Amino acid sequence: MGEVKAAFALVATCGALVAGPVMAKSELVPEGARYVAMGSSFAAGPGVGPVTPDTPIRCGRGTLNYPNLLAAKLKLELVDATCSGATTEHVLGPWKEVPPQIDSVNAATRLVTITIGGNDIAFVGNIFAAACETMAAPEPRCQPWRAVSEQEWRADEERMRKIVREVRSRAPDARIVLVDYITVLPPKGQCAEVRIAAERMAYSRSAAKRLAKMTARVARDEGAEVLKFSRLSQGHAPCSTQPWSNGLSAQSGDGIPVHPNKAGHRAAADALARMLAR
Secondary structure, three states: OHHHHHHOOOOOOOOOOOOOOOOOOOOOOOOOOEEEEEEOHHHHOOOEOOEOOOOOHHHOOEOOOHHHHHHHHHOOEEEEOOOOOOOHHHHHOOEOOEOOHHHHOOOOEEEEEEEOOOHHHOHHHHHHHHHHHOOOOOOOOOOOOOOOOHHHHHHHHHHHHHHHHHHHHHOOOOEEEEEOOOOOOOOOOOEOOEOOOHHHHHHHHHHHHHHHHHHHHHHHHHOOEEEOHHHHOHHHOOOOOOOOEOOOOOOOOEOOOOOEOHHHHHHHHHHHHHHHOO
């Protein structure tokens, strides 16, 4: 389990007169438009290319993350507000020295992508906790498995809704796309790259599905768009022939454990470019 230990050095979301949500916009995003990317490490891309200069160290914004790749493809002006470890609260409010991600959105913004919600319900944290449980001598930075309450799930969803509403308020002409979390677990059975107990694997798969459904529901109800990246990446989990995400170890320069690798970020950028062309 040496690779699991190494992972912790890299990884430390009523009546007819009441107006419904604004319908999702589908206008093409023009070249040169302001594009704001928000979210956690699954969007920030720590370990995917060099860290973006003059950005908060804790955020780990890789220069080859999907926001950078998408901005280059569509010739957009990127404002990358993503930050590794961020929760929905850190999108809406400050996180120590990091300002609220939402503050990057203004009236000139024409595109916003959001990947958030997983840290609120300990999605990746619990996968690492499960790996720690298999160690003969747990790593000092191991954290215990955390049971997530229904109240936490509900609060996560409500803050996701608040984020979309706040973006719409600040940038009424923007397309808003929620990008759900890439698949980081094998679709069935066990996997040498993610060695955790079967019951922990089953729970984490269930949490991943619930997070994806919640993201899609928020997008539908709040008039945003959704890229179901979890579905697109199902055949590219760790232990597949062409993985888009890493297991409990990662090659240097190709992302960090239990996160998208370079291929995963390229796939997300390609899928978003196709979506935005419609």
